[in-house]
Amino acid sequence: MFAFTKTMALVSYVPKKGKNVVLLSTKHREPQLEEGPQKKPNIILAYNKSKGAVDHLDQACSAYTTQRRTPRWPMCLFYHILDISLFNAFVLFVAINPKWNEKNYLKGGFS
Incomplete structure (x- = not known):
């Protein structure tokens, strides 16, 4: 429908x-x-x-997260926004500096 x-x-x-x-x-x-x-x-x-980009974002945010246990939902939302902002900053950094980490690419580093 x-x-x-x-x-x-x-x-x-x-x-x-x-x-x-x-x-x-x-x-x-x-x-x-x-x-x-x-x-x-x-x-x-x-x-x-x-949807592959969303899966990659979820994987990166689960591995490197700023989230902490808290009973307050605004703090959970803040931590989630912070995680996504940090990932977006990393993507922009790699786009500006494509040769960053090229030596470690085969060792499991991000590119």
Whole structure:
């Protein structure tokens, strides 16, 4: 099922009984489906193509995190924002300095 506004598209897709996938996109404007037996919406295919970056972010943030145990949810949110900001700063640093850590690349370092 699709829903549209001037700037966004919402899709609700049920791949299996009892499982519902809902995605919101500002890129897609038409209700397009893939050819084949499953007939997945193109919004879901585009998401699946680009979700590797999110997985990499989650992996890096879990390995190098600033989070601490706290009962206060604003502090948890602050720690999460700080983790993502630090990762983004690292990505920008590596983009500006591509030769950084090139000697350690084969030893398991980031590039």
